[in-house]
Amino acid sequence: QSALTQSASVSGSPGQTITISCTGTSRDVGGYNYVSWYQQHPGKAPKLMIYDVSNRPSGVSNRFSGSKSGNTASLTISGLQAEDEADYYCSSCTSSSTLYVFGTGTKVTVL
Amino acid sequence: QLQLQESGPGLVKPSETLSLTCTVSGDSISSSYYYWGWIRQPPGKGLEWIGSIYYSGSTYYNPSLKSRVTVSVDTSKNQFSLKLISVTAADTAVYYCASRYTSRWGVDFWGQGTLVTVSS
Numbered sequence: 001q002s003a004l005t006q007s008a009s010v011s012g013s014p015g016q017t018i019t020i021s022c023t024g025t026s027r028d029v030g031g032y033n034y035v036s037w038y039q040q041h042p043g044k045a046p047k048l049m050i051y052d053v054s055n056r057p058s059g060v061s062n063r064f065s066g067s068k069s070g071n072t073a074s075l076t077i078s079g080l081q082a083e084d085e086a087d088y089y090c091s092s093c094t095s096s097s098t099l100y101v102f103g104t105g106t107k108v109t110v111l
Numbered sequence: 112q113l114q115l116q117e118s119g120p121g122l123v124k125p126s127e128t129l130s131l132t133c134t135v136s137g138d139s140i141s142s143s144y145y146y147w148g149w150i151r152q153p154p155g156k157g158l159e160w161i162g163s164i165y166y167s168g169s170t171y172y173n174p175s176l177k178s179r180v181t182v183s184v185d186t187s188k189n190q191f192s193l194k195l196i197s198v199t200a201a202d203t204a205v206y207y208c209a210s211r212y213t214s215r216w217g218v219d220f221w222g223q224g225t226l227v228t229v230s231s
Contacts, residue, residue, distance in 0.1 A: 003157065036216055036218070038218070045224050046221060091160075091217075099171055100148075100160035102157060102158040104157055
């Protein structure tokens with residue numbers, strides 16, 4: 001299974017809205033409504049931000065939202081803040097929803 | 112709220128076996144509500160799923176690692192474990208134990224991660 005494709009970096013100014021994309025195939029992203037997104041600060045474990053394409057776990061800011069169209073999932077961060085600067089990874093299931101695949105990761109920089 | 116903690120050697124020699132244990136607190140590892148698994152991250156690189164196990168004993172492995180990996184559960188100690196045989200320098204990574212609810216797709220719970228270096 002190949003890693004999902006994410007843009008290497010995205011940047012924005014405080015208060016702006018940015019979108020991170022995650023492209024897979026019909027065998028993973030496009031085949032299931034099972035996409036999740038993670039935020040990772042340097043030296044820390046990843047944190048779940050979105051599950052099942054568009055749902056936020058309790059405690060995650062509503063500035064984070066997820067969506068999917070075809071084989072591409074997206075994470076949108078609105079009202080960008082300094083603490084949003086981190087690496088972001090998408091993940092999908094594949095192969096009858098029993099296996100996982102991660103994206104290549106996107107570095108978000110707040111200018 | 113689940114808490115996960117990895118333990119094991121930080122240095123493994125090439126061709127030997129990497130063994131890590133994850134101790135679970137906050138709920139029973141026999142619960143049907145969770146999958147348990149391992150994810151790794153080589154220094155400066157992205158996340159890679161290694162494998163998962165369900166309370167029933169069903170296991171699921173990354174096809175690229177399947178021939179070398181075993182994930183198992185020890186219900187008496189509320190722990191689950193990872194064994195990776197025949198390691199090389201490419202297996203050097205931070206290893207995370209993790210868990211997700213069976214009802215949704217997203218890894219809610221992560222250990223702090225442990226760096227394992229493969230070197231002679």
